[in-house]
Amino acid sequence: MDERKVVLKLSDLTMQFGGVVAVDNLNLDVHKNEIVGLIGPNGAGKTTAFNCITGVYEPTNGSIEINGQVVIENYPKGKMKDAYKGRNQGKYTKALTMLPDQVTRLGVARTFQNIRLFKGMTVLENVMVAMHMNQTASVFGATFRSRKAREEEKAMREKAEELLRKVDLYDNRDDLSTSLPYGKQRHLEIARALATQPSILLLDEPAAGMNPQESDDLMRFVGRIRDEFDLSILMIEHHMQVVMGICEHIYVLNYGGQIADGTPEEIQANPAVIEAYLGGDE
C-alpha cells in the first residue's frame, strides 16, 4: 500500500437526512502529495461528503482525521438514535464538531460545485479575502493603518498578485469577478482556495462545463499546483479523461455507498463500476 503519510482519513463516514442516507459508511484515505479522485453518478453523495469534511454539515456517524488528528466525530443522537439506517452504530462515542472556517484554518481549502465567487468584489479582492485569516493585525491596527498592518497588507497584495499570475489572471485583477469568462472563474476559485495556504485541497468538479481542450489545461494545472504548493488533492470530477489522467487513486460512490476503490486501471476494469455507470445488460 502507499507508504506516504495519511493526511486525510474518513472512517465510516455516514450522513443521513431524515430517512435518506446520502453518504453510507465511506472510508477514504488521502496520502501526502496524492491526487485522489471521487467519482460516481449524480446524487451519489460526493458533494455531501465534501460538506461533511469541511464542517458545513455535521456527519450522522463516523470520524474525520486531518493530519492524523481526529477533528470531526459524531454518533447518532436523539431522534436519529433509532432512525439511524447506517452501520457501525455505537463505534463512535465522541461528538466533535468544527465550523468551516476552523477546518480551513487547519489547512483544508475547497472550491464549490457551482461557482461561489464574491460578486461585489474585484478579482484581486476575492483572493485577498482568503488571506484575511492569516494576517494578525487587529481591527484597530487595520483601520488606522498601523505599521504592521500596512506591511501585512503589502505582503498579502504581492502574494495575491503572484497567485493571479500563476492562473494568468493578473491583467484583469481589477475587473469584477463576475465579468470573467466561465473557465477563468473556475481558475480564480482555485487561486482563491490556494490563498489560504492549504495543505489539502478539495476540488468539487473543477472541470465541470469545460470543453476537452480546457479540461486538459486544467489537468496539467492541477498537477503543477500539487507539486509547487506541496498539496494533497481530493477531487470530485465527471470528466473521465481528467480523472483517469491525473488521479493516482479513485473511490467510486453510488447511492451513497462505496462500491470500489483503486488505481485508475483497476477502476476501469471493475464490473461493479461499469454496471453503476452504464447500467447492467438485463
Added chain:
Amino acid sequence: MVYGILRLINFAHGDVFMWSGLIMVYLVTVLPMWLSAIIVVIFAVVLGTTIEKVAYRPLRSAPRMSIMISAIGVSYLLQNFALYITGGLTKTYPSISWLQKTVTIGTATTKMVTLITPVLTIVLVVLLVMLIKYTKIGMAMRAVSRDFETSSLMGIDINRVITVTFIIGCGLASIGSILYFSNYTGINPMSGAMPGLKAFVAAVFGGIGSIPGAVVGAFVIGICENLIKGAGWTTFSDAFTFVLLIIILMVKPTGLFGEKNLDKV
C-alpha cells in the same frame, strides 16, 4: 401569506387595515351598514392590488432592501394621506348594533364582538387553509412560496398568483378591521401602525409560511399581552411582545411551526 410568497414584510398592511376602517366611517353616513361593509372589503382588495402593481411589481428583481423601502414608502404615504384628508382627528367607528351589544359572562362585561372575533377568525382560517391545500390556485401559491423561478418555469403566472394573494390578504385585513374597530372605536391615521407590526410579529412567531402558525402566534401574543397588563406591568406590555418574539427566535429560528430550510451548498 404575503410574506410567505413574496418574502416581503408588507409594512403597508397595517395601513390598508386603517384605511378600511376610515372608509367605513365615511361610507356609513351615506349607505346602510351591510352595504358599506361589502364596499369596504372591495375597497381594501382594490387598494391592496394597486399597491402590489404599482409599488412591488416593478421591483421584483431589485435588491431586497429596496422592496422593503418601497413597502415603508407606501405605508408612509397612506398614513400621511389619511392625515391630510381627515385632519388627523380621531374618528369614532360607527357602532354595528349586534356587534357592540354589551354582554356579561360571569363577572366580566364585554362586547359581543370579543366573542365573535375568535370564532370568525377560526372559520376564516379553516377556509383559507382548505383553499391553500385543495385548490389549484392554492397549490400555485405554495409552489411560488417555495421557489420563485422554478414555479414560473412550470407555467404558473407569477403575477396572477401574487395578485390573488393580495386579494385574499387585504380582504381578510378589512374584515379584521371591522371586528377590531368595533371593539376599539377610535380611528386615527396612526392606528394602523401597531396592529400591522404586531401582525407581522405574530406571523414570524407562528412560523413563516404556515397560516395556522400565524393564527396560533397571534392568539398567544394577544393573551400574554393582556395577562401582562393584568399583572400590573402595564408599561412593558408592547415591549413584552418583542421580548416574547426574540425568545422564540432564539429557541427555534424559524418560529413555532415554520419548516427548517437547509440551504444547499
Added chain:
Amino acid sequence: MKKLIAMMLTIAMALTLCVGCGGSGDSGSGDTVKIGVFEPASGDNGAGGKQETLGIQYANKVQPTVTIGDKEYNVELAIVDNESDNSKAVTAAQNLVSQNVSIVLGSYGSGVSIAAADVFADAGMPAVGVTCTNPQVTADCEQYFRICFLDPFQGTVLANYAYENGMRKAYCLSKLGDDYSVGLVNYFVEAFKGLGGEVVEEQFPDKNSDFTSYVANAKKAGCDVFFSPVSTEAAALIIDQAEAQSLGMPILAGDTWDSNVITGAAKGKNVEIVVTTFYQEGGNPEFDEGIKKWFDEDKDAKTNNGGNTDLAAVTAMGYDAYFVALEALKAAGSTDPADVLAALPDLQVSNLVCGDVSFNETGDANKTEAFVKRCNTETGQWEFLKKQTAE
C-alpha cells in the same frame, strides 16, 4: 423613462433651492409683519395643533391689519409643522426664525415647545405659548411667555375639584413618554395626597389601543375617580372601554380632553366625563357664533376641525394668542423681535375670549381659575359646571 424622472427631480430640487433662500421676499402691497405659527400638523398631536392654528387663522381673518407706530401693516402668518417630534421641532423653529417673523405663537404640546425654546433664545425671538402647560417651557427662558395656566395650577384645580366632590381614591393613567400627561399626573398626585386622598398610578405604552385591562385595574383597585389627562386618540379608546366594561366612576381629565372628539366618542354612552379647560362655549357668544359661521364657509377649516363646527378650547386660545401678539407689536412700536421681546413682560391685554392676560416674572400668565365642564352624553355637548380655583 428613468432618466426623464431623474431629470424632473433634479430640476424640482434646484427650483425649490432658490425659492428656499429667497423665502424672505414678501408679496402683497404695503408693509407686512409676519407672525410665526409653530404648531404640529402631523404626528401624535397633529389634530390638536391644527385646531389651535384654526383659532389663529380665524383671528387673522377677523383682524388682518395692525397699526404699529404710525404705519398700517398687513399681518401675514408663517405656518410651520413641527410634526410633534422634538428632533423636527428644532429645524421647524429655525425655519421660522429665518423667515424673520416678529413673534412666534407656539406650540400645542410642551415637548416641542421646550425643544424650540433654545432656538428662540439664541435668535432673541419672542415666543408666546398658547396651550403648552408644562412649567419647563418658560422656566429660565426669558424669550418664552405663555397665556395659559400651568400644570401645577391645573393639577391642583383638578385635585380640589375631585376632593370637594367626595372622591378619595384616584386611579391615574398617563402615557409613557408623554411629558404632558406624566407632568400633570405628578402635580395632581401631589395635590390630591396633600388633601389626604389615595392614588393608584399606571402608564400605557405609546400607540396602545387596548385599554380593557386599565379599566379593569381601576375597578379592581376600588377607585372612585379615573384621572387620565392623555391625548384625544387615547381618550376616545378609554371612553369606549369604560362604557363596554361599565367603569362606574367619573372620568376626570385636563385641557387635552376638551375637544369635539371626546363629545363624539361619549355620545349615547353612560360615562361621566369632567374636564378642566381654558374656555367654555358660551363664555363669549359673539366669538362662538362668528367662528362657527367661518367653519361653515371654509371647507378646509371644517375638515381640520374634524368635520363639524364644535369649538375646541385650543381654538379659542389660538384666537386670543393672535390678539396678544398684535398688542405686543403695538406696544413695541416696531416689528423688530428685540423690541417686541422688551414690550412683552409688562403687557396687559383685556377683553379677550378666555379672560385677561398679564405676565408674571417667569413669563407665565396670571390665571386664577379654570373652567370646569361636564360632557352631556345625551346631547353630545359640553356643559359649563363651575369655575374652580387653586386655593
Added chain:
Amino acid sequence: MGTKLNNKHKAVLSVICIALFLVLVYLGDIMIRPGSSMKMLITVIEKGSIFALVAASMNLLNGFTGLFSLGQAGFMLIGAYTYAIFTIPAASHDKVYQYFNGGVIKWSIVEILEGRLGIVGHYLGMFLPMLLAGIVVAFVGFLIGIPVLRLKSDYLAIATLGFAEIIRAFFQWNTLGPITNGSNVLRKYTTYNNAIFPVFIAGICIAIILLLINSTYGRAFRAIRDDEIAAEAMGVNLFKHKEMSFVISSFFAGISGALLAMFQTTISATPFTTVMTYEILLIVVIGGIGSITGSIIGAFLFTAASEWWLRGLDAGRWLGISSDLMRPGFRKVVFAILIMLIVLFYSRGIMGDKEFSWDGFFAWWKNRPAAIKAWPAKRRAARAAKKEAFALKAAARSRAKQSKQENEARKASGEALFTPLPVADHVIVFDKEGK
C-alpha cells in the same frame, strides 16, 4: 483634466475640498444673521451631517456586511441619553429632574474638567461623554448581537426592531426616573455653539468607517455580504466578524446619538421610534446601498428636502404656486410620493454601490456633454426595443392560444395528445478518439 491623477494628487485634492467646506461652515455659522434664510442652510448642514454619520453606520451593517438591522434608533437613543446624563451642569439638576429631586448623578464631566483645564477641559469634557456614549452603545450592541446575529435577514430585522422598542420603553420607565428622568425631557446639558462641531466630528467618524471598509476587515465584511458560505469556507469566522461589524456600527450610532442630543438641546425617548429607523433606512437606500458617499449625499438631500425646501407646501405658497390644496400636512404627502418615485425608478440609489472618486468624477464630467448629445438617440433606441419586446410577447401569447386551440381540437377528435418517445434499441458508448 482627462489624465489619470495619481493617488497623491487625489489625496491632496480631497483634503483641500474638505478643508474648504469646513471653513465655509465655520464662517457661515458666525456671520449669517439669525434672521436671514441662509441660516436654515447651516441648520440643515448640521442635521444632515449627524444623519450622514448614522446612515453611514447603518450602511456599514446593511450595505457592507449584509446584516439587515433595524435597531439604529434604539442605539441613537442610548447614545443621546448617555451623553446628556453626564453633562447636565450641577446647578440645573434640580430643575431638570424636577420630579425625581435632582436625580442620582449630580455632577457633570464638563464642569469637572473645565474647572481644572479651562477651555481645553471644556472641549475634553464634551469629547469624553461622547466617547463614553459610543462605548456604552457598543457594549449594548455587543450584548444584543450575541443572540440576534444567528438569525437570518428578515428575522434579524424584526429582532433588532424589537430590541429598539424595548430600549425605548426601558428609558421611559418611571422607576428609572432618577437616572433617565422617565418620560420627561432631559435638557440644559452642554452643547456645541458652532455648526462646525458636528460636521467635524461626523466627518472624522465617516473617515474612520471608510478606512475600515477599505481595510482587510472591510473585505471580510463584504465577503460575508456577497456569500456567507464561501466566506466561511475561506476562513472568515462569521460570528466574530458579524459581531465586530455590529459593535462598530453601534459605536458610531452612539456618537451620532450624542451629536443629535447636542443639536436638539432637549431629548426625550419619544421621537426615537421605528419611524426614525425607517427614515435612516430611506437615506441609505436613496444614497445607494453599499456606498458611504451615497449615504452622505442621501442624508443632506433628505434633511434639506423634508425640513427646508418642501416647507412651503404646508404654508400655502411654494415656488410661487399657491393653492388651497396646500394645507398643513400636504408636505409629508408630497415627500412620501417623492420617496416612492426615487425607490421605484432609482432603486439602486444615487450612487449605486460606487464610492465618489476623482477619476470617476472627471470621467463623468468629461463625457457628460457627449452623453447629453447621445441622449435622444438612446431614448429612441430604448423605445424601439420596448416596442419590439412587446410585439414578441404578443406573438408568443397568440402562438400559445393557437396551440391551445389545436390541442382542444385534437382532444375533441380523440387523438392522443402526447406521442410516446421512440425507444432506442441500441446504445453506442461514445469512446475517446485516438486513445
